[in-house]
Amino acid sequence: MATWLRRTRAVAHYLRRSSGRPSTSRVVLDRQGAPLPAVPPLGSVGIGGAAGRISPAPFPVFSAKRLESTRAEKHLVSVHEAEDDDTVEDDDDDDDAQVLDFPGGKVAFTSRMQFIAESAEERVPCYRVLDDYGQQIENDCSAQVNEELAVKMYTDMVTLQIMDAVFFEAQRQGRISFYLTSMGEEAINIASAAALTDDDVVMPQYREQGVLLWRGFTLQEFANQCFGNKVDYGKGRQMPIHYGSNKHNYFTVSSPIATQIPQAVGAAHSLKMDKRSACVAAYFGDGSTSEGDFHAGLNFAAVMEAPVIFICRNNGWAISTHTREQFRSDGIVVRGQAYGIRSIRVDGNDALAVYSAVREAREMAIKDQMPILVEALTYRVGHHSTSDDSTKYRPMDEIEYWKMSRNPVNRFRKWVESNTWWDDKKEVELRNNIRKQVLQAIQTAETYEKPPLSDLFRDVYDTLPSNLHEQESQLRETIKRHPKDYPLDVPV
Ligand SMILES: Cc1ncc(C[n+]2csc(CCOP(=O)(O)OP(=O)(O)O)c2C)c(N)n1
Numbered sequence: 001m002a003t004w005l006r007r008t009r010a011v012a013h014y015l016r017r018s019s020g021r022p023s024t025s026r027v028v029l030d031r032q033g034a035p036l037p038a039v040p041p042l043g044s045v046g047i048g049g050a051a052g053r054i055s056p057a058p059f060p061v062f063s064a065k066r067l068e069s070t071r072a073e074k075h076l077v078s079v080h081e082a083e084d085d086d087t088v089e090d091d092d093d094d095d096d097a098q099v100l101d102f103p104g105g106k107v108a109f110t111s112r113m114q115f116i117a118e119s120a121e122e123r124v125p126c127y128r129v130l131d132d133y134g135q136q137i138e139n140d141c142s143a144q145v146n147e148e149l150a151v152k153m154y155t156d157m158v159t160l161q162i163m164d165a166v167f168f169e170a171q172r173q174g175r176i177s178f179y180l181t182s183m184g185e186e187a188i189n190i191a192s193a194a195a196l197t198d199d200d201v202v203m204p205q206y207r208e209q210g211v212l213l214w215r216g217f218t219l220q221e222f223a224n225q226c227f228g229n230k231v232d233y234g235k236g237r238q239m240p241i242h243y244g245s246n247k248h249n250y251f252t253v254s255s256p257i258a259t260q261i262p263q264a265v266g267a268a269h270s271l272k273m274d275k276r277s278a279c280v281a282a283y284f285g286d287g288s289t290s291e292g293d294f295h296a297g298l299n300f301a302a303v304m305e306a307p308v309i310f311i312c313r314n315n316g317w318a319i320s321t322h323t324r325e326q327f328r329s330d331g332i333v334v335r336g337q338a339y340g341i342r343s344i345r346v347d348g349n350d351a352l353a354v355y356s357a358v359r360e361a362r363e364m365a366i367k368d369q370m371p372i373l374v375e376a377l378t379y380r381v382g383h384h385s386t387s388d389d390s391t392k393y394r395p396m397d398e399i400e401y402w403k404m405s406r407n408p409v410n411r412f413r414k415w416v417e418s419n420t421w422w423d424d425k426k427e428v429e430l431r432n433n434i435r436k437q438v439l440q441a442i443q444t445a446e447t448y449e450k451p452p453l454s455d456l457f458r459d460v461y462d463t464l465p466s467n468l469h470e471q472e473s474q475l476r477e478t479i480k481r482h483p484k485d486y487p488l489d490v491p492v
Helices: 001-016 068-084 147-172 184-196 207-214 219-227 260-275 292-304 333-339 351-368 396-404 408-418 422-445 453-457 464-481
Strands: 099-102 105-108 201-203 280-285 308-314 340-349 370-376
Touching: 068 308, 099 370, 105 340, 147 207, 147 219, 147 351, 147 408, 147 422, 184 207, 184 308, 184 351, 184 370, 184 408, 260 280, 260 308, 260 370, 260 422, 280 333, 292 308, 292 333, 308 351, 340 351, 351 370, 351 408, 351 453, 351 464
Parallel strands: 201 280, 280 308, 308 370, 340 370
Antiparallel strands: 099 105
């Protein structure tokens, strides 16, 4: 067998040489899609070779640039070619040195039957910069977070906390129909947003209101959306918390989970075609990774080499489904490599770690035109939404532990304070001030009228089609017949 394989290879190698083709027929394209100089055949460069003179490939260009994730293939190429050059000693019994020239890359043979283990010996470690007490572990932290940035990050984390708490109460008082907090995930929200630029497109799931806050969406705009009043950009046609803003490059939240993932890849591919110096940040939870869209999206991104950062908030729970019931892999991070995507696991409750990981991810996504996966480990401290009571399916002490001991806002505050950029006086002033602003925003939002009934049927088609005309008339008839069943504050 070994002899037959070697002979076959020798014939193929002879044919390649006599046709003048290099033994590596793959052509590499640069980032602009132009072919890079062909890799010369071994032995053609150097003393007496064609050093510095690389002739263009005499055959069509088929394949594109390869990612680092396929570097194993390159390794095998060198083994194979070294053999072709007869620099490797012959050994009839050495099947291990032989390779299968398979579409997509050469694969080494082995005579050892070995299944790949279902999990690695050790879990992928979690990158962090701050210890549990908010002290910086490494002094040479790659993230250059100066006073101005640190204070803005901290104040936005506090604003997010207060907005969530007050809006949650507003729902309990019956003033809005629904709300969903990001409690416990303030660091992922704000620090990842801080690491992006406004040109980067955000495709949110629904627990990323802090990203929009960071970009300048005002408390009033948040309140208008939740109250569905006539100045809400969605004209009251979405449930509360389905924010969106063209101005802030933030796609509207859509409830079916994971749909944003393949969409993000498409958007990233379009940024690539337009040669824009920007990427897409797609946010999602651990539960979303059980959707087919997650897998389709990651594979699509890897193959298209799309500049997208997948930011997975692994918060332990998908409503009442624990991650143990969701997957058996070592979280999400290991799946990146399976799809050929560079990936990192980061402490999602460490604002500095999230900031530096996402900043680096952005740099690589844009410079190297490739997708990156960031798995941020965190915990959903709040209920899933106002429609949920999480104490029914998880222990109170688990919630308390994450709320108190692993609180990302307190931890970041300790670091900001240790730099003498923050103190108790500023803290009290900030919290009072933000609370007043949120309450004011709610009061103002309540004073606006609701959007008119006709808005329900507009904005999808240029001219209203007959079936929507019919539905509108039917609705008006029904309201006339049952006036008590419809809200009085919607202008008919
Ligand atoms: C396609 C689809 N299936 C199911 C649901 C119901 N659902 C809403 S949120 C949610 C849990 C999502 O969990 P995760 O992605 O971990 O995000 P988290 O809420 O923890 O932030 C589910 C199953 C949905 N909205 N869309």
